[in-house]
Amino acid sequence: MAEKLTFLHAADLHLGAPFRGLRGLSPQWADRLAEAIGQAYDQVIDLAVERAVDFVIIAGDIFDQARASYADYARFFEGCWRLDAAGIPLYLCTGNHDPYTAWRRDYGELPASSYLFSPEKPDFTLYRRDGRPLCVLGGRSYYNRVWSGDDDIAWGLTRRAADEALGPVGAQAPFGVGVLHTGLHLDPVKAPANPLELRHAGFDYWALGHIHMPWRDSETDPKLVFPGCIQGRDIRETGKRGVFLVTLEEGAPNRAEFVPTAQVDWELLQVDISECRALPDVVQTVMRRLFAVNGRACCEQMVTRITLTGTTPLHEVLRRPGLLEDLRLQLNDSYGDFFCDALLDATVLPIQKDVLREEGLFPAALLSASESLQADRAGQVAYLQEEFLRCGLPMPGEAIDSVDELAQQAENLVLDLLVAEEGR
Numbered sequence: 001m002a003e004k005l006t007f008l009h010a011a012d013l014h015l016g017a018p019f020r021g022l023r024g025l026s027p028q029w030a031d032r033l034a035e036a037i038g039q040a041y042d043q044v045i046d047l048a049v050e051r052a053v054d055f056v057i058i059a060g061d062i063f064d065q066a067r068a069s070y071a072d073y074a075r076f077f078e079g080c081w082r083l084d085a086a087g088i089p090l091y092l093c094t095g096n097h098d099p100y101t102a103w104r105r106d107y108g109e110l111p112a113s114s115y116l117f118s119p120e121k122p123d124f125t126l127y128r129r130d131g132r133p134l135c136v137l138g139g140r141s142y143y144n145r146v147w148s149g150d151d152d153i154a155w156g157l158t159r160r161a162a163d164e165a166l167g168p169v170g171a172q173a174p175f176g177v178g179v180l181h182t183g184l185h186l187d188p189v190k191a192p193a194n195p196l197e198l199r200h201a202g203f204d205y206w207a208l209g210h211i212h213m214p215w216r217d218s219e220t221d222p223k224l225v226f227p228g229c230i231q232g233r234d235i236r237e238t239g240k241r242g243v244f245l246v247t248l249e250e251g252a253p254n255r256a257e258f259v260p261t262a263q264v265d266w267e268l269l270q271v272d273i274s275e276c277r278a279l280p281d282v283v284q285t286v287m288r289r290l291f292a293v294n295g296r297a298c299c300e301q302m303v304t305r306i307t308l309t310g311t312t313p314l315h316e317v318l319r320r321p322g323l324l325e326d327l328r329l330q331l332n333d334s335y336g337d338f339f340c341d342a343l344l345d346a347t348v349l350p351i352q353k354d355v356l357r358e359e360g361l362f363p364a365a366l367l368s369a370s371e372s373l374q375a376d377r378a379g380q381v382a383y384l385q386e387e388f389l390r391c392g393l394p395m396p397g398e399a400i401d402s403v404d405e406l407a408q409q410a411e412n413l414v415l416d417l418l419v420a421e422e423g424r
Helices: 027-051 070-085 100-106 159-166 195-199 279-296 314-318 323-334 353-359 362-375 377-390 397-401 403-422
Strands: 004-010 055-059 090-093 114-116 123-129 132-139 175-181 205-209 224-226 242-249 255-260 264-272 301-309 338-345
Touching (some): 027 070, 027 242, 055 205, 132 159, 279 323
Parallel strands (some): 004 055, 175 205
Antiparallel strands (some): 242 255
16 A cells, blocks of 8 residues: 655744734724734644644744744744654754754754754754654755855755665655745745756655745646745735645655635735725725635735725715825725725826827827837936936836836826816
8 A cells, every 4th residue: 555644744833923004093993903913823733633644744944033932932842842742753943034043042852752853964863653664754954053154055955865864664665755935936035946956855744934935836736845934924925824634645746735724814905996986885895805805815804005006086975185094084984804004096198199299288288208118118218327327326127027007107297297287
C-alpha cells in the first residue's frame, strides 16, 4: 500500500505586528485588527488538531519583532503545547523578523515534540509514524536579521545530505521536505535561493516562508510553495490569506489545499457610479458592491479602500469640502462588519469634447495638445523621467506602465479646473 503524509504548511504569522493608521479613524476597528493575527494563529492550531495532520511546519517570521511581547510569546507557546497534547509535532525555522539570536536569548523551551532548525548549518531531522520513519525534514534558520549575500541559505539542503546525516534509518523514509525562510527568486534581497537547484535537491516538497502572497510553482504538482501570511496587515495585503494543507502520496502528484485563516479581509475597490443620480444612490451602489465582494471572501469582517469612478454629474458635488468624509462615515454606519478607511474620488465630469473643439477657444487648444502628447508615448515617458530627475527622485516602474492613464487624468484635471472656473 502506498504511503501517505499530510501536514499543515504555515509561515509569516507576524504575531504582534502593529496595525498603523486606523487608531485615529476608529479605535474599535484598530482593536479588532490588533487581535486578528492572534485569532488567525489560533485557527491554524485548531485546523491542525481537527484535521489530525501528521505534523505542522511554520517557515519563519513567527513574531513580527525580534523582541516579542509577553502576550504574543505566551500565545505562540500555548499553541505549541496544544499541538504537543494532540501528538502533532511542530517543525519551524526562524526568519528575518524573528532571528535565531532572539530565540536563543529571550524565549523558553519548546515542547519536546517541536523542532527548531539550526542557523549554523543545514539541519536534518526525522518524522516517524508508529515508530516507522516516514519523512526526512531539512531546514535552516535565520541567525541574524540580515542574511549574508555570500552565503546560500539552501546550500547543503539535499536529500542525499539528509540521508548521510541521519544514517540508514533516514534513507528508509519515503518522503523528504525542505523548510526555509527565503526570497527564492521573488525577492533577491532576502536570502534568495535558486528554484532549479531546490527542485533538484531530492526533496518532495519545499515549505517556504517570507513571500506574503500565496504562491506555488505548480497548480497540479506543487514542489515549491509559499502559503503567504495568515492575516493581512494593511491595505497592501488584500485578498485571501491562510495556510496550505499538504498531502504527499507515493506515486501521486503533490496536493496543496489552500485553507483561509484571516479574520479580517482587506480590499481595494473601484466602484463605478455612472448610473447614480443622487448621493443616496452612491451609498446603495457601494454597499451592493461591498456585499458582492465579501461574498467571495472567507471572513465576514472587511476593511476597504474605495475609489469612486465613472462619468457623472455628481463629480462636482463630490468635490465639496467634507462630502467624501461624510459619505465614508455613512457607509461605516450602514453595516458593522465593513469598514472603509478611505473614500476617494476618481470620477470625471461629463464634458462634450466635440463641442469644446468646435468652439475653438482655449479648451480646444488644450485637447489638441493633450491628444498630441498621448500619441507620443515615448515622449511622455521621457518627460516624466526628466521631472523625477529634476526632483532628485527615482522614477517608479509603475509610472511607466500607467503613463497613458496619467496623461488622461491630467487632461481631465485641467478640464475640471476650467469648468469650475467658468462656473464661478
